[in-house]
Amino acid sequence: MRVRLMLIMSLFVILSSFISAxxxxxxxEKVSNALAKFDAVIKPDKAKRSSIETxxxxxYTAHEKLRSNIQGAASDNRQPLQQxxxxxxxxxxxxxADRDNRLKKVLSTEEFxxxxxxxEPSLRKK
Structure with missing residues (x-):
């Protein structure tokens, strides 16, 4: 009975971690998704596409770093202050703002x- 319970619990943990990950x-993947949307709407040339990819x-790298810092603070059981x-x-x-400013330099007014x-609206989570 104990073995079955442990097996069920470990299966549950494995499945839940798989689902969350x-x-x-x-x-x-996020960059590829964004580039695919740019290719469909704007069709940038190679140089412009390379700049957009960068x-x-x-x-997304900076955004993930910020997100992991937030999650790290939350896992430390610190209560987030309003500040x-x-x-x-x-x-x-x-x-x-930095992303948009950099895109303004690469894209024409019409493309921006x-x-x-x-x-941009199509890249937001639904």
Whole structure:
């Protein structure tokens, strides 16, 4: 009986960890997804596509680092203060602003408008 219970518990832990890990995409998957959407809407040339890939790789890497810092603090059982939330929010907004500023330098005005109106909304989680 004890062995069955331990087997069921370990199976549950393995399945739950698999399900939670499966829900998150890696940085390269996110970049590939963004590039596919750019290719469909804007069709950038090779040089522009390379620049966009670098911008999104940097953005998603920094975003994952910020996210892991938040999760690390939460796992330490620290109670987040309102200041911490505001600080994290500002850091997150600065990541998005930096990404958009870098994209403005690479894309034309019309392409940037397509980015803001069509591509960016489609990349958000649903």
């Amino acid at each position: 499966h829900g998150q995409k890696s940085v390269s 911008i999104f790789t940097d953005f 911490d939330y505001q600080s994290i929010r500002k850091q997150n907004e600065s990541l998005f 408008k397509k980015w803001k109106d069509e591509i």
